[in-house]
Amino acid sequence: NNPRYEHFLTQHRDEPQSSFHGRYCDSLMSRRGLTRPQCKEVNTFIHDTKRQIQGVCAEEGVPFGNLRRSRQHFRVITCTHKGGSTRPPCEYKENRSPRYIVITCESGWPVHYDESQ
Numbered sequence: 001n002n003p004r005y006e007h008f009l010t011q012h013r014d015e016p017q018s019s020f021h022g023r024y025c026d027s028l029m030s031r032r033g034l035t036r037p038q039c040k041e042v043n044t045f046i047h048d049t050k051r052q053i054q055g056v057c058a059e060e061g062v063p064f065g066n067l068r069r070s071r072q073h074f075r076v077i078t079c080t081h082k083g084g085s086t087r088p089p090c091e092y093k094e095n096r097s098p099r100y101i102v103i104t105c106e107s108g109w110p111v112h113y114d115e116s117q
C-alpha cells in the first residue's frame with residue numbers, strides 16, 4: 001500500500017531477530033541490500049511487531065521536533081560500518097542496547113528512521 005513504509009520495514013525491521021551465528025550485522029546488512037553499491041554507514045534494525053512500531057506514530061510516541069520519539073525503549077541493533085573500504089564486503093560493529101527510537105511518520109506510517117537514544 002505505502003511504498004515508503006514497505007521500504008522502512010525492509011531497512012529497519014527484523015522480527016523475529018535473525019540468527020546468524022555471531023555475524024548479525026554483516027549478514028543482515030548484506031541480505032537487506034544495504035551494502036551495495038557501497039556499505040551503508042549506519043543502520044538500525046528494530047525487533048518488534050509492526051503494530052508496536054507504528055504505535056510510535058500515534059499514542060506510543062511523543063513529538064520530537066518534526067519527528068516522533070518512542071515513549072518506551074525498543075529492542076534494537078544498530079550496525080555501524082567499521083571503516084576501511086566502503087565497498088563490499090562490509091564489516092560492521094554492533095550496538096545491542098535497548099533505546100528509544102526516533103522516526104518520521106507520514107499519515108501515521110513510519111517512513112524514515114532518524115536515530116536511537
Ligand code: T3P
Nearest residue numbers: 011042043044045078112113114115116
Ligand atoms: P534511511 O533514511 O535510509 O532509513 O541518517 C541516515 C541514514 O542512517 C538513515 O537511513 C537512517 C540511518 N540511521 C539508522 O538507521 N540508525 C541510526 O542510529 C542513525 C544515526 C542513522
